[in-house]
Amino acid sequence: MYIYKLFALLGISSAIARDIVFPPVAGIQASGQIPLGTNDPVEIVTNSQFSGLTTFAHIPYANCFADDEAKPLTYDIAILGAPFDTGVTARPGARYGPGGIRLGSRRLKGWNIYTGENVFESWAKLVDCRDAPLTWLDNTVALKQLDLAHKVSLSQLTLSRTPRILSLGGDHTTTLPALRSTYEKWGPVSVIHFDSHIDTWDPEVLGGGISHYAGVNHGTFLHIAHEEGLIRNTSVHVGIRAPVIHPKGDLRNDIRCGFEIIKARDLDRFGIDGVIENIKSRVGDSRVYISVDIDVLDPAYAPATGTAEPGGFTTRELLSILDGLRGVPVIGADVVEVAPIYDTTAETTTLAAAEVAHSLLCLMVTNPMKDK
Ligand SMILES: [Mn+2]
Numbered sequence: 001m002y003i004y005k006l007f008a009l010l011g012i013s014s015a016i017a018r019d020i021v022f023p024p025v026a027g028i029q030a031s032g033q034i035p036l037g038t039n040d041p042v043e044i045v046t047n048s049q050f051s052g053l054t055t056f057a058h059i060p061y062a063n064c065f066a067d068d069e070a071k072p073l074t075y076d077i078a079i080l081g082a083p084f085d086t087g088v089t090a091r092p093g094a095r096y097g098p099g100g101i102r103l104g105s106r107r108l109k110g111w112n113i114y115t116g117e118n119v120f121e122s123w124a125k126l127v128d129c130r131d132a133p134l135t136w137l138d139n140t141v142a143l144k145q146l147d148l149a150h151k152v153s154l155s156q157l158t159l160s161r162t163p164r165i166l167s168l169g170g171d172h173t174t175t176l177p178a179l180r181s182t183y184e185k186w187g188p189v190s191v192i193h194f195d196s197h198i199d200t201w202d203p204e205v206l207g208g209g210i211s212h213y214a215g216v217n218h219g220t221f222l223h224i225a226h227e228e229g230l231i232r233n234t235s236v237h238v239g240i241r242a243p244v245i246h247p248k249g250d251l252r253n254d255i256r257c258g259f260e261i262i263k264a265r266d267l268d269r270f271g272i273d274g275v276i277e278n279i280k281s282r283v284g285d286s287r288v289y290i291s292v293d294i295d296v297l298d299p300a301y302a303p304a305t306g307t308a309e310p311g312g313f314t315t316r317e318l319l320s321i322l323d324g325l326r327g328v329p330v331i332g333a334d335v336v337e338v339a340p341i342y343d344t345t346a347e348t349t350t351l352a353a354a355e356v357a358h359s360l361l362c363l364m365v366t367n368p369m370k371d372k
Contacts, residue, residue, distance in 0.1 A: 093339030100340030104350030169336025
């Protein structure tokens, strides 16, 4: 009985086992899916979307912080990660944001189907400066380190002498060092602030009642930027929908800090073109810093963030608004509050954040800056 079963098993396995015969050369090139001809060599020099170490969209890595390595560098736009999340009021985790956004950017390439541009093959030399080394135990020291990282990255000798930085957060506090560095180079700027929260809270209202340094956080950095004179009174929030702490005081203070508000549901009233027009007329021809808190998106499109608020934009709506800002002189930008540990296994948020960063790069590349 058992012997028959054994034969039966052997019979089945011999029926399905077969040799795999490979063609005389490998069927694909390392760089893609094009069959090789019989005389073509196999090559492993050209990068594929999955090869190499992970920089943003596979652009070259540069150590922008070490003087001896950075001095000979020339670049026009640098990616700078800011792994800092100890200034949050809700879920932490955005210190992993820069790495997450880089992973989400692996397939970024080619010509944009809407704008017809390819930022990776343009006049602009792009580098990824990696993440700034920030201590995770002392916010004051970490933010000073980030101040220095921005300053050093911006001061390197460059092709255009007008280097710009696109930073990957990190919680929203990391925008403050970015604005300090743009102020040194360009003076005060209008901020186009995509967010569900106003982030102009008075440090006395949010955190400052506990200790002085606790007042510097992801809900107060725009108030502090205003106090330091870094931003113009022609700034604008886009996508606001979270409640305020004091109904009159917070909004009065927001206006004092230089902001107008375009609420999330204003998109339904004005449409994409209306929102773009409102933003453009608000900032006029002033130089602009664009900060995108990924929580401007609805949690359906960006669940992996610290303070998610229902009722936000879709990814398509946000990208359409960003691409509609072509021509605005963007001197710096960021994507912040990406906390990959809350993401879906399909990388919903980091894919969206990478595409947002791509659109911000497009805005920078399509509008080369002249020396100040
Ligand atoms: Mn924010």
